[in-house]
Amino acid sequence: MRRSRFAAVAAVALAASVALTGCGRDSGGGQDEAKSVAEGKASGEITVWAMGTEGEKLGEFAKAFSAENPDAKVNVTAVPWDAAHQKIASAIAAKQTPDVSMIGTTWQGEFAKTGALDPTPPDLIKKDDFFPGAWDTTVVDETSYGVPWYVETRGIYYRKDLAAAAGFPDGPKTWDDLKTMATKMKQAGVREGFHLQGAKTGTWQSIMPFAWSNGFDGLGADELSFDSPEMVEALTYYQSFFKEGLSNANLPEGQQEPDFVSGKIGAFISGPWHIGILEEKGGAAFKDKFAIAPMPTKKSGTSFIGGSNLAVFKDAKNRDAGWKFVQWLSKPEIQVKWYQAVNDLPSVQSAWDDSALSGDPYLAVFGKQLEDAKAPPAIPTWEQVAAAFDLEVEKLCKNQADAATTAKAIQQKASAIGTGA
Amino acid sequence: MTSAPVATAPARSVGDSPDRPAGSIRRRQRLRRALTGWAFSAPYTVLFLVFMAVPVVVSLVMSFTDLRSTDLRNPFAVNFVGLDNYTRLFSDDLFLRSSVNTLVFVVIGVPLTIVLALAAATALNSGLLRFRALFRVGFYLPVVTSIVAVAVVWRFLLDPEVGLINNLLRVVGVDGPSWLFDTKLALPSLIVMAAWRNFGFLMVIFLAGLQAIPGELYEAATLDGASRWQQFRNVTLPLLRPTLLFGGVVTGIGYLQFFEEPFVMTQGGPLSSTLSVSYHIYNQFGFGNYGYAAAASYVLFIAIVALSVIQFRFLGDRK
Numbered sequence: 001m002r003r004s005r006f007a008a009v010a011a012v013a014l015a016a017s018v019a020l021t022g023c024g025r026d027s028g029g030g031q032d033e034a035k036s037v038a039e040g041k042a043s044g045e046i047t048v049w050a051m052g053t054e055g056e057k058l059g060e061f062a063k064a065f066s067a068e069n070p071d072a073k074v075n076v077t078a079v080p081w082d083a084a085h086q087k088i089a090s091a092i093a094a095k096q097t098p099d100v101s102m103i104g105t106t107w108q109g110e111f112a113k114t115g116a117l118d119p120t121p122p123d124l125i126k127k128d129d130f131f132p133g134a135w136d137t138t139v140v141d142e143t144s145y146g147v148p149w150y151v152e153t154r155g156i157y158y159r160k161d162l163a164a165a166a167g168f169p170d171g172p173k174t175w176d177d178l179k180t181m182a183t184k185m186k187q188a189g190v191r192e193g194f195h196l197q198g199a200k201t202g203t204w205q206s207i208m209p210f211a212w213s214n215g216f217d218g219l220g221a222d223e224l225s226f227d228s229p230e231m232v233e234a235l236t237y238y239q240s241f242f243k244e245g246l247s248n249a250n251l252p253e254g255q256q257e258p259d260f261v262s263g264k265i266g267a268f269i270s271g272p273w274h275i276g277i278l279e280e281k282g283g284a285a286f287k288d289k290f291a292i293a294p295m296p297t298k299k300s301g302t303s304f305i306g307g308s309n310l311a312v313f314k315d316a317k318n319r320d321a322g323w324k325f326v327q328w329l330s331k332p333e334i335q336v337k338w339y340q341a342v343n344d345l346p347s348v349q350s351a352w353d354d355s356a357l358s359g360d361p362y363l364a365v366f367g368k369q370l371e372d373a374k375a376p377p378a379i380p381t382w383e384q385v386a387a388a389f390d391l392e393v394e395k396l397c398k399n400q401a402d403a404a405t406t407a408k409a410i411q412q413k414a415s416a417i418g419t420g421a
Numbered sequence: 422m423t424s425a426p427v428a429t430a431p432a433r434s435v436g437d438s439p440d441r442p443a444g445s446i447r448r449r450q451r452l453r454r455a456l457t458g459w460a461f462s463a464p465y466t467v468l469f470l471v472f473m474a475v476p477v478v479v480s481l482v483m484s485f486t487d488l489r490s491t492d493l494r495n496p497f498a499v500n501f502v503g504l505d506n507y508t509r510l511f512s513d514d515l516f517l518r519s520s521v522n523t524l525v526f527v528v529i530g531v532p533l534t535i536v537l538a539l540a541a542a543t544a545l546n547s548g549l550l551r552f553r554a555l556f557r558v559g560f561y562l563p564v565v566t567s568i569v570a571v572a573v574v575w576r577f578l579l580d581p582e583v584g585l586i587n588n589l590l591r592v593v594g595v596d597g598p599s600w601l602f603d604t605k606l607a608l609p610s611l612i613v614m615a616a617w618r619n620f621g622f623l624m625v626i627f628l629a630g631l632q633a634i635p636g637e638l639y640e641a642a643t644l645d646g647a648s649r650w651q652q653f654r655n656v657t658l659p660l661l662r663p664t665l666l667f668g669g670v671v672t673g674i675g676y677l678q679f680f681e682e683p684f685v686m687t688q689g690g691p692l693s694s695t696l697s698v699s700y701h702i703y704n705q706f707g708f709g710n711y712g713y714a715a716a717a718s719y720v721l722f723i724a725i726v727a728l729s730v731i732q733f734r735f736l737g738d739r740k
Contacts, residue, residue: 085707093493110709113491199690250602250691252580380491384708391515394692420491 032143034119042321043071047098050076051084054102054149054308057342064337065328072321092116097313099322103146105137105306106386109378112140113420118312118319120144124327133305133373134347140378141221146311147326150335150344153303153373154209155365156293157274158267159260162190163291166266171293175213175237178267178296182246185266191248195256195268196241198249198397203390205304206269209295210234212302212374221377222419224385227411235396235403242397249397257281260290271306272345272366292365295372305373307347345370380420388413484716490709499712506716516717518693519701526612526697527676527728534616534672535665538623543653545624546631557628561621568618572685575614576601601687604694611682611695618682619675623668630664631657666736673728677721698724 042065050058055078062074077098079087085107091097092114103111111117120138125147127135134148156178158171166184168177182193197203211234218225241247251259257274259265261282279287295301310329312322328334335346336354345357345366352358352367376382392409395401459466484506486499510516541560545553563571578585579600587597600610634657642652658665680699683689689696689704698721705714 089490089493093496095494110490114493116494199692200688250581250599252576252582252602380489380709384710387704387708391693394690398692420489 032115032119032145034121034143037121037124037323038320041071042069042324044318044321045073045075046100046318046321046325047075047077048322048325049079049084049088049098049101051079051081051102051104051308053342054344055079061338061341062325064334065325068328069321069324072325074325092313092315095315097315099316099318100310100312100326102149103309103311105148105309105375105378106382108137108146108309108311109140109382109420110380111311112143112145112378113380116313116315117145118314118316118323120147121323124323125330129330129332129348129350131305131347131349131370131373133370133375134307137305137307137375137378138309138311146309147330148347149308149310149329150338151305151307151347151370152271152273152345153305153366153369154205154269154271155295155303155369156267156269157260157278157290158293159263160289160291162188162263162266171291172267172296173293174296175210175298179237179240182241182266183244186244186246190266191259191264192251193246193266194241195251195259195265196238196247196397197269198242198247199390199394201387201390203393203397204386205306207234207238207389207393208374208376209269209303210238210298212304213295213298213300215299219377221379224377224414224419225411226389226414227407232404232407235393235406238393239396239400239403243400249394261286272343272363275362276343292362294365294369301369301372303369303373305370305375307345377419381417384417385414388417480715481719483712484719486712488712488715490711502712506713507720509713510717510720515693515696516698516701519696519698522608522694522696523677523679523698525608526615526679527673529609530612530615530676530679531669531672533612534620534623534676535668537616537620538627538668539665541620541624542627542631543657545628557625560624563618564621566618568681568685571614571618572682576686579610602691604692607687607691607695611686614686615676615679615682619672623672626668627661627664630661634660662736666732669732669736670729673732674725677725677728 048058048062049055055076059074059076059078062076065074066072084102085104088097088101088103088107088111092111097116127144130148131151134151135144138144138146138148156172158168158181160169162185163169163171163181165188166181168181172178172181178194185193197206211231214230214234214237216228216230216234218228218231242249256265256268257277258281260268260278275292278290282289295303310326312319312326316322329338330348332346332348332351332354335348335351336356338344339346339351340356345363346352349371352370357363357367376386379385389410392401392406392413395409396403396406485501485503487502487505488496488499492499541556545556577583579587581587581597581599581602584597584600586600590597598606600606638656638660639652642656647655678699679697680703683695683697683700684703687695689700698717702714702717702721705717
């Protein structure tokens, strides 16, 4: 009895699947053509979604845009980061999108592949204005679907006093420098010479700079090949900090900053937001105690580039005005003003000529680093690949797994996941 | 012997049904009554269909497709892949790992929670009469406290350097481990935390169950010379069986879906040692693998049904 019912269910399912395979995927879509944007001032209502601080501050900031374009009104909806991905995905499914939305760089591939994003009009937005690494995050299937809004990159934060005592008053310049510095710091009694992330989400952002600096070039939009000698060497180097006790893989969250301030950690790798955090934790006087070095070089000194993009939707009610608003936000002088409002680093290269940015010794390091910084390819499966990467690397850092085995394991997972093409 | 029921069957059906002499008027009346009935239940039925049945069916169909988040605009332009998602699940290391973790969590966590709750309920029912209200509130407090607040406190308790537990251990000369960063201790730590957080709810239920047991039974048992343990064993436990069954089923369902504890405490780490099935499903939805995640959800659903059936078998009424 039970058996025959199962058979019936299976038969129905089979019949349904046979009947429905008729409406399967179409193989290979046509390339999206970018349409031009009408001349003249923007008009009408522009709805914009933005996350975090950007969402809170953009509404006020956009009043200057309305002043320039009296017929246009910008409506900003602040979306919490946690809910943003889901909200945008639901909006796309329901075809009820805003005109413009902020898009996390790693979401770009996924949302562009749904066909919901409007290709960037080249007559309005010039590719060469932006940092190349940042621009690449908007490109899916050789078409750009958005504009980099702000960027961030990684550098080495180090304690000046401890580094000078270790013989590197100007910070580490090469991989060997970094290793020697961390080792000497450790010998001088510093608990962790160079703290590195050994587990949890986003470890890949600390490792990829080393791989790229070592000449690794395995991340393509159609194929991911992690199992290369360059990657293995970078993983070996990364792992050596854990093996030699220069970094603790089990540091509790929120412990890194106080330990850096108290001198238990000599150096770590992070992005520009840590300038503010360190000033807050260490007090105003601490600002003279630390410095930032660009990524140490091997074959190059390539870093990771992150940030957020702005995209216009195909289902936008006010597409042209949306693009004009995006273009306005990409003007160098507006990018500088935006930096002054919320501390977001400009994605437009010429904005960095402004003394507000180039005059700051810390920011200048990041500004220089942005010229040599890469992002993973904008593919829909990247977050899943990255999660698998993080997991394998955790074994590398905590269980002393072999670097070559790790690279193979990452590759195996990445191949199984695919690029979502 | 075997033919007897066959012989009686038609006779009973004639006697039971008033259909035959009723005629068409009866039938029309009956139809009208049915329609009225449906009309009255329509609000519920429609709500049920729209918000329960349809989503369930859609998600079941989804689990047989390769639907991904990139198909959002054309959800019908996907391929049916049959049982592919289901077979892939069982070769997915992380899914298998999370299944083992979840099983450990349930097998240790559910009995632990029930024993704790029963102990607290018995104590409150017999001994601690004076401060009963205070203890009841105290034990129930973790149930109503936000998991986020609980997580902050527990992370502080379990911190390897400044944590209360390791500081206490240090007093007696033991160097405490780093609880949440050890692959062997992270899951047990979460089990203890979950038991602590949830036993208050069961305790209240058990307390109600205990108070429903007539006092005469204990009096009679005392007269017969039964010790406290014998009374508990032979009076309390059998009479509490329906309540225990309820507690076991409810806790089992909750624990099979355990998600919040690793989500706020360990993010599934270290080395996936606290990754639960629900957490894995959550991640897969996050990665946009909707079809695959739906398939995993149905496997979890079947596991929950199976566990509940087992519990009914062992604890249910044996009449």
